[in-house]
Amino acid sequence: MAVFTPLDAAEVDSWLARFDLGTRTDLQGIASGIENTNYFLTTTKGRFVLTLFERLSAKQLPFYLGLMHHLATRGIPVPDPMPDRQGRTLHTLKGKPAALVTRLQGRSLLQPEPVHCAQVGRWLARMHLAAQDYAGTQPNLRGLAWQKRTIAQILPYLSADQRALISAELAHQTDIAASPAYAALPRSAVHADLFRDNVLFEGDMLCGIFDFYFAGVDTWLFDLAVALNDWCIHPESGEFDAARREALLDAYLAERPMNDAEAALLPDALRASALRFWTSRLADYHLPRDAHLLTPHDPAHFERVLRRRIAAG
Secondary structure, X not given: OOEOOOOOHHHHHHHHOOOOOOOEEXXXXXXXXXXXXXXXXXXXXXXXXXXXXXXXXXXXXXXXXXXXXXXXXXXXXOOOEOOOOOOOOOEXXXXXXXXXXXXXXXXXXXXXXXXXXXXXXXXXXXXXXXXOOOOOOOEOOOOHHHHHHHHHHHHHHOOXXXXXXXXXXXXXXXXXXXXHHHHOOOEEEEOOOOOHHHEEEEOOEEEEEOOOOOOEEEEHHHHHHHHHHHHOEOOOOOOEOHHHHHHHHHHXXXXXXXXXXXXXXXXXXXHHHHXXXXXXXXXXXXXXXXXXXXXXXXOHHHHHHHHHHHHHO
């Protein structure tokens, strides 16, 4: 993520001394993303990611750290939080909540093929099933309540056409969320941000899913829609690539078939996903925070996606 809080080697060395993970050999800031401060930290005993949390509170963080550990122990390839000598995984560094997790192998693929999308679908379904018995409870912090508050703040920055679109879609999603069909959707803790840059591959094999700090209890259908709207589209138009969409969906359904309510509401979930990320990108663009190495994502991308999903019906 963007480096909001610069660290020097001496600060990290002093903090690292509470772990049995050796001594630092390398420290590099990570320039991508817009939420937390992240560093690659290499020690004499392994490779890790050090995160300082810029928005999430110490009260919220046990949900995320616990979810990652829960999934890791069930064979899902996710970062595992590292305990210190007292068994604690949540720490403080430079006055911010902090955690150290294992660094996964592989690299992100920004131009995936159907074979990669199938891997994403398969592991997403397995992750949903593995999360069923996770005891942590926390709502999706970027759900409808957050969207309503944020849209009210960004409306003055939008054109009349954009204001009409975002307000109408918010009303539509509010109606859907109040429906009996929506109440029938299975849910658990979900990733909620499974974009191309949050998955790692070695060749055609998925070997890592990371960045769980937008996770929350939400429907599995929404989580699936987030993945479909990123992995299976042509970014320049927002249109689906049929082969990639089919590969991801088929692989997901082979592991975890959808119920009737999910099948009926998938088009609406795709719209909900587009609305959520259009809203957050508009907020990042119009209501920015200071940060080193920070580049906000283009809000127009998910406006295009939302218009495509509405037009598709």
